Amino acid sequence: MIQVVHAEVQGRVRFHIPELYRxxxxKKFLQERLSRYRGNGISSFSPNILTGNALVCFNTDNSPETIGLLLEQCLREYHASTGSPQPDPKTGKSVIDRQVQDDSFPSPPTVGQGEPVPTFASAWREQEIAPWHTLETEEILARWSVSRETGxxxxxxxxxxxKFGPNALSEPEPRSGWEIFISQFKSLPVALLSAAAGLAVISGGILDAVLIMGVVAVNAGIAYKTESEAETTIQSLKNLIRPTAQVIRNGDLQxxxxxxxxxxxxxxxKPGTYIAADSRLxxxxxxxxxxxALTGESLPxxxxxxxxKAENIPLGDRTNMVYRGAMVTGGQGLALVVATGRYTEIGKLQTLVEEAVAPETPLEKQLGRVGDELVLLCCGICALVCGIGLLRGFALLQMANTAVSLAAAAVPEGLPTVATTTLALGVKNMEKHQVLIRRLEAVETLGCLQTICLDKTGTxxxxxMTVVRIYAGGRVFQFNEEDLPAAVHQIAxxxxxxxxxxxxxxxxNETEIDRAENRYVLSGSATEKALVQLxxxxxxxVLDLRRRYPLLRVNHRSEQRPFMTTYHETATGDKLMVLKGSPLDVLAMCDTYLKEGQRLPLNVRQRLxxxxxxDRMAGDSLRVLGVAVYHGEINGNGLDAGNDRIDRGFTWLGVTGMADPIREGVHQLVSDFHRAGIRTVMITGDQSQTAYAIGKELNLSQGEPxxxxxxxxxxxxxxxxxxxxxxxVHIFARVSPAHKLQxxxxxQSAGQVVAMTGxxxxxxxxxxxxxxxxxxxxxxxxxAREVADxxxxxxxxxxxxxAIQDGRxxxxxxxxxxHFFLSTNISEIxxxxxxxxxxxxxxxxxxxxLWINLVSDILPGLALTMEAPEPSVLERPPRPTGEPIFSGDEYWSIMRESATLSAAALSAYGxxxxxxxxxxxxxALxxxxxxxxxxxxxxSCRSDRQSVFRGNLPANRFxxxxxxxxxLLQVLAMFTPGLRSLLGIGAMSLTDGVVIAGTSLMPLIINELIKK
Structure with missing residues (x-):
């Protein structure tokens, strides 16, 4: 039964669909069915088979109840189409679901007299007597014989x-060299060439058949070489980032x-931790x-x-469990690992899905469609050619052989290979510029970016950070490194x-301090290091200060708490609590302020x-932090250390203003983005005044308000x-992680292709x-590196x-x-x-x-993929998403060029x-x-805008x-007796050579003049 789990905001609702689990x-059926309602009720549907949840975004003319009824109807259609039973009313799961779940744990192998090998599967089953989320923490620790103090x-x-093996997910096996080579013979062009070879054998042309299959072998060899190199590049992308985990062993954090x-x-x-395995908190x-990554939920x-207490709870609702692949965004904790490797939830999902080779990029799929359409077109034309030949009195076998060979020559079989090879070359070229690409599709997507969101701090x-201004006790202290002696005197x-x-x-402050050779080595965030360094x-x-006020506990910043709190104990046993964070939020919790060593009441004037x-510091592009302190009984006066209900009672100390200089080249970078038609948006957690000052300096709005x-x-x-x-909006200020996602x-919902830096x-x-x-x-x-592309x-x-230039x-x-493949191949038809x-x-x-297909197609076509960027590539707007690879005008241009090539060849033939x-x-002519x-x-195909006769295109020696x-090969074929005989080339005179030279140059000149 479908249940509404949570109506997040207007137009968004999360359903729990028990049958969807595993x-x-x-999942595919619902996605296909609900895609029909895009733009007419449902804007997006995000199912997750690990949780059984589905997030639905819909327009406000509908209601969650309406969407639920639609899902119920789709489920009935699914059962009717698959013949699967309706779900069990008690468990909500169908027989199919339970079978899949059981199959995810294969039986352990046996050795000797049937004794089971101690595998992870058998060990896991031993521990799976009760679901981990239903057990007390002490019971789980006892089961694994673990102490929470020593690990x-x-x-x-x-x-x-x-016993259990490495904590690694199963990786799909990369394609072997043999598989790549065999795949070259599974295309329609190869089938057409093989048919031509068969016809040649039937007609007695054994040599022709051998040569035809020789052409197939040469094509396959070149394609194998380029695809195997691309496959190597794709596989190397998987190993760029290897996350680590912090575990407690023998009482030490390792x-x-x-x-x-x-x-x-x-x-x-801790914040930023990658969850390495399924664990009980x-x-x-x-x-x-x-x-x-696991549940599809947008918010942490x-x-x-x-x-x-309940056993059958969806993963997203198991609040005392953490799962591999998730990330800690706030707070801290300890978790006991209960499943690793392929027996984690994300690992089980991998075993349910048939792993395939590296997926096609959208461009490869688009080229595949173009190739399929061209095959049908060429086959139709070739059948027409065959028919006309028969009407003209040519033999059936001869015309059939010609038609099949013509079809094979006309179809550019290298389209997918060209796409993969070009994108792989893009990956290698970007690596030379210290840019690592982790997904092959990212090369393509970089070329059509429309909006780039720039995180301010660190990007x-x-x-x-360096502290350059402090406001305390009603006075401003402004200084730099040269002013340190004066600052020390002021303090004293x-x-x-x-x-x-x-x-x-x-x-x-959580900055770690090491002292080596009379100098301090600091490690931590830039903001906290700046405060310690000052x-x-x-x-x-600082080390002595920390010894005198030992740290008892830390509460980190969170989306609901824009400040950090630390608890300390003084030498006399008193408690001390320090607050550091957003100045206005910290100020709101203060009743007094420190001036000349005395705590004075905070009135409206001091607050203003x-x-x-x-505001003045923020307006000067400074990062501002407020600091306050509370002395006395921590659990009194409205303060509860356990629950952190903090409202009043702090003493205001002051604010620190830190400068974080803009990176060199960012001004030019923003200008380059705008020149390339890419909109820039700055996202920052800083106050509006700070963000505004930086945005103004960078001209994010391009002269507009x-x-x-x-x-x-x-x-x-x-x-x-x-x-x-x-x-x-050009700048989003005071942004939380969830806001960045929103x-x-x-x-994206506005149709933009978005990049996010961070x-x-x-x-x-x-x-x-x-x-x-x-x-x-x-x-x-x-x-950040783990999830980035x-x-x-x-x-x-x-x-x-x-990178954007290379993507384009x-x-x-x-x-x-x-373009080259299509225009030249169509000219032969x-x-x-x-x-x-x-x-x-x-x-x-x-x-x-066949010779034309071998000599004029492959090598020049691959060489065009190695073109250097055109000078104007960053002065054009990004291409729209979903745009076909060629527009109608471009197809007409291809046909015109093919007609020019054909007219020139027919002139020589005439x-x-x-x-x-x-x-x-x-x-022969x-x-x-x-x-x-x-x-x-x-x-001529090097540019659709610039003529090659101008000489301003970058060189392409390939x-x-x-x-x-x-x-040179073509010239050798004209004068080598064996090749001449094989190709059926008749004798030629010097005049014939002049005609060939003139008609060969004519299409290039005409096409370039039209372009010019």
């Missing part, structure tokens, strides 16, 4: 590793590879997990250790509140002064409102949702322009290659058809058609007919003219070598 066929012993962990995590390990969970402190899930800016003389602010900011520069012994200074939106109330807005705003999806933990969900997620490789977090190894944003160039080069229709016989025999009559000598004209036409080598 049923891939039902697993190292020797026990090693034993578990040997960082190990995810593959080394074993059942019984205690995982330490042992401790959870405001722990929030992004489980969208809040986790607890509370026992759940636009260096994320190298009259800066008690200033010193207290710096000390408390260094205490409410304290050290001013002579404060603080707010004014905060700069529009900025404070995202604090974004959750309360309707999806249609967010969608409308997203298309106008913004990206709003832009480096932090909070960027993960948005990076994953965007068409292209771009992470910083050097300063970025593991989580593109990684900038050296954090060089200028490389992003190169890859697509353009594929178009150039396909035109020449044969027109000659037969005019009663001039068949100018090209079977062997000549001259031969007048001089020699129908026969081998006249055919047409053959040589068409072949050389096609080769020269490759130069094209020059391939065309030059192919022309």
């Amino acid at each position: 049923c891939e066929s039902l 697993l012993a190292q020797e026990v962990a090693q034993g578990n590793y040997e 960082e190990i590879a995810v593959e080394g995590v074993v059942p019984g390990d205690l995982l330490s969970l 042992v401790e959870a402190d405001r722990l929030s997990i992004d489980e969208s 899930a809040l986790k607890t250790t509370q026992v759940l 636009i800016t260096k994320n190298e 003389s009259n800066g008690h509140e200033f010193a207290q602010l710096i000390r408390m900011a260094a205490l409410c 304290a050290i520069d001013l002579g404060i012994d 002064q603080i707010e004014t200074e905060n 700069l529009e900025i939106l404070d995202s604090t109330h974004l959750d309360a807005m309707a999806p249609e409102t967010i969608k409308a705003l997203a298309q106008r 913004i990206v999806r709003a832009l 480096d932090g933990i909070n960027d993960g969900p948005a990076l994953k949702a965007a068409e292209v997620g771009i992470a910083m490789g050097h300063s970025g977090t593991d989580i 593109v990684v900038l190894k050296e954090d060089n944003l200028e490389a992003l322009v190169v 160039t890859s697509y353009n080069n594929i178009k150039k290659s396909v 035109m020449v044969t058809f027109m000659a037969l229709a005019a009663g001039w016989g068949t100018p090209l025999n079977t062997m000549q058609l 001259y031969g007919l007048m001089r020699y009559g129908i026969g081998a000598r006249a055919g 047409a053959f040589n003219s068409l072949t050389i004209a096609q080769l020269l036409h490759a130069f 094209l020059t070598l391939s065309v030059g080598g192919s022309i």
Whole structure:
């Protein structure tokens, strides 16, 4: 029975469909059925077979009840079409679902006298007596013999590793060289050539048949070489990022590879942690997990250790469990690993799905459709050619052989190979510019980006914070490195509140400090390191300070709490709580402020002064943090350390203003994006004033009024409102991780192809949702790199322009290659058809058609995929998504060029007919003219805008070598007796050579003049 789980916002509802659980066929059926309602009620449908949940977005004319009735109808259609039984009313699952679930655990193999081998499967079954989410934490710890203080012993962990195996998901086997080679013979063109060879054998042309299959072998060899290299590149993309996990063993916190995590390990969970295995929570402190990879839920899930009584609970509702592939977005906790490898939930899903070779990119699919349509067209034309030949009195066998050879020559069998090879070359070229591409499709998508969302901190800016201004006790301290001696003097003389602010900011801080050779080595976030560094520069012994005020507990920032809290104990046993975060939120919890060593009441005037200074700092593009402190009984005065109900009672210390300089080249980068027709949007957690100042400096609005939106109330807005705003706003300020995701999806719903840049933990969900997620490789977090499609190894944003340029160039080069294939191959059909229709016989025999296919097609076509970027490639707007590879005008252009090539070859053939009559000598003129004209036409295909005679196109030595080598082969064929006899080329005079040269050059000149 379908149930409404949660109506998230207006127009969005999550259903629980028990039958959907682990049923891939039902998922596909529902997706296909509901796609019919796109634009007429339902805008998106996102099912998840691991949870049995489905998220439906619909227009506001409908209701959740209406959508539920529609889903019920689709389920009835599914059962009727598959003959599957209706679901069990007790469990809600069908027999099919239960069978799939049982099959996910194969029986363990046996050895000897039937004793089971100690495999993970058997060990897991031993532990699966009760679902983990229904057990108390102490019971689970006892089952695995684990202490929450010390974790697993190292020797026990090693034993578990040997027993259960590595924590690795099964990877699909890459295609072997033999599989790649065999696949070259499974295409329609090869079938047509094989048919021609068969006809040649029937007609007694054994040599012809051998040569025809030789052409097939050569084509297959070239395709094998390019595809195998592309396959190597694709496989290498899978190993770019290897996440790690932090586990407690022998009482120590250790960082190990995810593959080394074993059942019984205690995982330490902090913001940014990648969940390495399915685990039961042992401790959870405001722990929030992004489980969208598994459940499809857009918002992070809040986790607890509370026992759940019901066994059959969807994964998304198991609040005391965390699953492999999820990410920690806030809080902290400990989790006991209960399943690893293919026995995790995401691993089970992998075993249910038939793994295939690397999926086709959208462009490959588009080219496949073009190829299929062309096959049908060419076969129809070739059948017409055969019919005309028969009417003209040619033998049936001869015309059938000619028609089949013509069809094989006309169909560009290398289209998918060209696409894969070009995209793989794009990956390699970007790697030279320190850009790592993790998905082959990202190369293609980079070329059609329309909007790029730039995360400010760490992306636009260096994320190298330095404190340059402090406001405390009603006074402003402004300084830089040269002013440190003066600042120290100010602190010593009259800066008690200033010193207290710096000390408390260094205490409410997770920066790790190591002292080596009389110098400090700091590791942590840029903001927190800047505060500690300032304290050290001013002579404060931070390590001694931390010893005197030991840390008891930390509460991290979260979406609901824009501040961090640390709890300390003084030497006298008193408790101390320090608050650091959003200045206005911190100020709202303060009753007093520190001035000249005294705590004074905060009145309206002081609050306005603080707010004014905060606005002034933010307006100067500074990152501003407020700091406050609470002395005394922590659990009193409305403060509860366990629940963090904090409202009043703090003493305001002041604000720190930190400068995070804009990266070099970002100004030019934004200008380049605008020149390329790409809209830029800045997303930041900073205050509006700070974001506005940076946006103005970068000219994000391109001279238009700069529009900025404070995202604090974004959750309360309707999806249609967010969608409308997203298309106008240049800056989103005070943004949370969930807001970033909303913004990206709003832009996507408006039809934009979106890229998201980021480096932090909070960027993960948005990076994953965007068409292209771009992470910083050097300063970025593991989580950001893990989910991104593109990684900038050296954090060089200028490389992003190169990546977009290469993406556009890859697509353009594929178009150039396909353009060349179509225009040249269609010309062969035109020449044969027109000659037969005019009663001039068949100018090209079977062997000549095969030779043209071998010499003029493959190498020049591949060389066109290696074209350098055209000078104007970044001055054109991005191509619309869903646009066919060729427009109607471009198809007409291809037909015009084919007609020009055909007319030139027929001109040479006409001259031969007048001089020699129908026969081998006249055919030789047409053959040589068409072949050389096609080769020269490759130069014309280099650009659809610029003439090759202008000389301003980048050089392409690969094209020059391939065309030059192919022309040399053609000349050798004219003068080598064996080849001449094989190809049926008659004797030629010097005049014939002049005619061939003239008619070969004529199409190039005409097409370039039209272009010019």
